[in-house]
Amino acid sequence: MRHLIGILEEAIAQLGIQPEETRGERPGTWLLQKGEAKILIELLTTDGKSATLLQISAPLVPWPSSNQQKVAVELLRKNHQLIDAGYSLFENTIYLRISRETAGLDVIEAIQMIAKMGHYAEELDEWLKDLANERVPIGFKNFVPAKDK
Numbered sequence: 001m002r003h004l005i006g007i008l009e010e011a012i013a014q015l016g017i018q019p020e021e022t023r024g025e026r027p028g029t030w031l032l033q034k035g036e037a038k039i040l041i042e043l044l045t046t047d048g049k050s051a052t053l054l055q056i057s058a059p060l061v062p063w064p065s066s067n068q069q070k071v072a073v074e075l076l077r078k079n080h081q082l083i084d085a086g087y088s089l090f091e092n093t094i095y096l097r098i099s100r101e102t103a104g105l106d107v108i109e110a111i112q113m114i115a116k117m118g119h120y121a122e123e124l125d126e127w128l129k130d131l132a133n134e135r136v137p138i139g140f141k142n143f144v145p146a147k148d149k
Helices: 002-014 068-081 107-132
Strands: 029-034 037-045 051-062 086-090 093-101
Touching: 002 029, 002 037, 002 107, 029 107, 037 107, 051 107, 068 086, 068 107, 093 107
Parallel strands: none
Antiparallel strands: 029 037, 037 051, 051 093, 086 093
């Protein structure tokens, strides 16, 4: 896990962000922001010891109370255009997510994943808020990171 934390902190630093200022409460988590988009980086474990999954996610908007079918269809269409990322619904919030197993992860790939999430989350945030007709701020104040699985 220390090796993976080092890779991710180096990637965050190379993006011009001080990793120590973005560390989450749990080791292996970082909270970043790109524009209005909040981004969570997590190393997740399956056995409670060694990280086996890197997940980068951005909570975007609450699931709408109306227009649900339209929103779902448009999300599926947009999912087809995304590379290595996709929308998901978790605890009544629409997320944008990128994940991969940690085996073979290097700094360059980590930079690419974080930068891609920042680009997509910032670019698609306003589109999704308009589509869902939701302007409720979503972020880490009311966001609980996923527990280790």
